[in-house]
Amino acid sequence: MTEATKTEPLRLALAGLGTVGAGVIRLIETNADLIERRCGRRLQIVAVSARDRGKDRGVDLSRYAWEDDMTALPGRSDVDVVVELVGGSDGPALTLARKAIAGGKAFVTANKAMVAHHGLGLARDAEAAGVPMRFEAAVAGGIPVIKGLREGAAANYIERVYGILNGTCNYILSTMEDTGRDFGDVLAEAQAKGYAEADPTFDIDGIDAAHKLSILASIAFGTELDFAAVSTDGIRRLAAADIAQADSLGYVIRLIGMARVEDTVDGKHRLFQRVHPYLVPKDHPLAHVDGATNAVVAEGNFSGRLLFQGAGAGDGPTASAVVADIIDIARFWESENEIDPPFSIPVSELDPTVPAEAGSRSGKAYLRFMVADRTGVLAELTAAMRDAGVSIESIIQMGEDKGGSVMVAMVTHEGQESGVQRALELLAGSDSLTEEPLVMHILKQ
Numbered sequence: 463m464t465e466a467t468k469t470e471p472l473r474l475a476l477a478g479l480g481t482v483g484a485g486v487i488r489l490i491e492t493n494a495d496l497i498e499r500r501c502g503r504r505l506q507i508v509a510v511s512a513r514d515r516g517k518d519r520g521v522d523l524s525r526y527a528w529e530d531d532m533t534a535l536p537g538r539s540d541v542d543v544v545v546e547l548v549g550g551s552d553g554p555a556l557t558l559a560r561k562a563i564a565g566g567k568a569f570v571t572a573n574k575a576m577v578a579h580h581g582l583g584l585a586r587d588a589e590a591a592g593v594p595m596r597f598e599a600a601v602a603g604g605i606p607v608i609k610g611l612r613e614g615a616a617a618n619y620i621e622r623v624y625g626i627l628n629g630t631c632n633y634i635l636s637t638m639e640d641t642g643r644d645f646g647d648v649l650a651e652a653q654a655k656g657y658a659e660a661d662p663t664f665d666i667d668g669i670d671a672a673h674k675l676s677i678l679a680s681i682a683f684g685t686e687l688d689f690a691a692v693s694t695d696g697i698r699r700l701a702a703a704d705i706a707q708a709d710s711l712g713y714v715i716r717l718i719g720m721a722r723v724e725d726t727v728d729g730k731h732r733l734f735q736r737v738h739p740y741l742v743p744k745d746h747p748l749a750h751v752d753g754a755t756n757a758v759v760a761e762g763n764f765s766g767r768l769l770f771q772g773a774g775a776g777d778g779p780t781a782s783a784v785v786a787d788i789i790d791i792a793r794f795w796e797s798e799n800e801i802d803p804p805f806s807i808p809v810s811e812l813d814p815t816v817p818a819e820a821g822s823r824s825g826k827a828y829l830r831f832m833v834a835d836r837t838g839v840l841a842e843l844t845a846a847m848r849d850a851g852v853s854i855e856s857i858i859q860m861g862e863d864k865g866g867s868v869m870v871a872m873v874t875h876e877g878q879e880s881g882v883q884r885a886l887e888l889l890a891g892s893d894s895l896t897e898e899p900l901v902m903h904i905l906k907q
């Protein structure tokens with residue numbers, strides 16, 4: 463480690479002073495004495511950087527050195543830990559991360575986009591340099607789920623990991639469900655509360671949840687991180703009528719990230735990773751997760767089902783996770799040669815994977831069709847199901863909408879997902895369909 467010894471303060475540089483950065487300053491100032499007692503040394507912010515020096519953030523920056531260029535922070539000899547709270551998978555955040563690690567500084571980040579795209583490379587560099595790299599806030603905000611898997615469940619093979627990984631989508635879905643309000647209106651509220659990413663399409667198109675899922679899967683299964691292989695879909699196409707329909711069938715709709723290792727081919731694990739809106743049975747624990755709350759279920763071969771739940775976004779909870787990482791570094795970073803792999807297993811020893819085959823798993827599905835209101839359309843839909851070998855459990859037709867289409871919702875019996883894909887292929891191009899069908903999987907208990 464740099465010049466500081468264990469009894470001296472651990473000196474921090476913060477890049478990014480937005481929702482999370484300002485929260486970290488507030489937390490470190492408010493809980494300074496408690497943190498010092500818990501980790502045996504004081505946390506001292508020495509330097510900060512953001513875009514706008516003069517902006518009022520409700521925190522006093524006058525005690526800290528200011529750097530206009532955040533990538534200059536790692537070059538400071540009075541800094542032990544660089545904390546990146548800027549965002550963006552590439553650009554200055556990545557330059558900062560690389561410089562910090564190459565410069566022998568410990569590195570903490572909340573940036574799931576960067577970890578999903580570059581985490582393995584950064585971790586490899588950190589392992590080689592003997593510096594800690596931590597990213598608890600990057601997955602499920604304030605929930606200590608990375609710590610839970612790395613430490614609490616370290617003795618287990620994890621068979622499946624899944625959950626609600628995006629606070630913005632969960633806030634939108636549960637608020638629409640409770641109030642019947644409009645999608646756009648509720649999204650604006652989530653943005654105002656500081657939950658949404660700088661580009662909220664990352665939230666509503668499932669990309670943010672996919673970033674988190676790919677990180678979680680790597681840590682849970684000891685496999686190489688593969689963000690590009692996550693099958694991703696968001697909540698943009700969901701209508702209030704889908705939420706009402708799901709409700710009447712005994713379900714709520716949640717954006718779920720799901721990962722599992724299925725089998726092994728040519729020495730590589732077949733890794734299933736999916737972020738899609740799911741119908742969740744009302745008696746499943748995830749159906750009661752509302753607002754910006756996240757929840758992660760991990761199934762260990764000895765621990766059984768573990769449920770981690772808490773705030774997945776927002777200044778306080780996210781700051782809590784960032785500072786927990788810093789406290790770990792204050793407690794345990796004692797020697798330059800310490801081996802503490804960021805992904806729990808050294809990067810060179812993570813198992814390689816191939817993406818799971820599409821359509822090869824079994825389950826029930828909800829299908830929603832918007833169709834022309836004319837004779838024979840229902841027969842056309844059910845014939846496609848029959849020809850694809852899909853068995854229908856229930857079918858409901860709702861009244862005509864303004865454009866002259868009607869909504870037909872179906873729930874299938876348990877069957878191969880490939881059957882539903884085949885049915886949709888059979889219907890593709892049919893002039894009875896007035897828009898692309900919407901398919902949602904039904905979460906198993």
Ligand SMILES: NC(=O)C1=CN([C@@H]2O[C@H](COP(=O)(O)OP(=O)(O)OC[C@H]3O[C@@H](n4cnc5c(N)ncnc54)[C@H](O)[C@@H]3O)[C@@H](O)[C@H]2O)C=CC1
Pocket residue numbers: 477478479480481482483511512513514532546547548549550554572573574575599600603656657658659660774775776777780
């Ligand atoms: N807001 C939340 O609830 C959570 C956010 N995160 C992650 O934390 C990170 C920060 O998020 P927020 O605080 O919400 O973002 P924000 O947009 O509120 O703040 C970003 C900060 O970075 C600064 N910044 C941006 N580009 C810069 C540049 N080129 N040079 C210097 N400074 C620059 C901005 O001035 C601002 O101070 C992101 O990676 C985000 O994904 C993670 C968990 C939860």
Ligand SMILES: N[C@@H](CC=O)C(=O)O
Pocket residue numbers: 600602603627628629630631657658659665670774775776
């Ligand atoms: N935009 C994210 C913030 C935390 O990761 C979310 O909504 O969950």
Ligand code: NA
Pocket residue numbers: 598599600601602603604605606607608783
């Ligand atoms: Na977390």
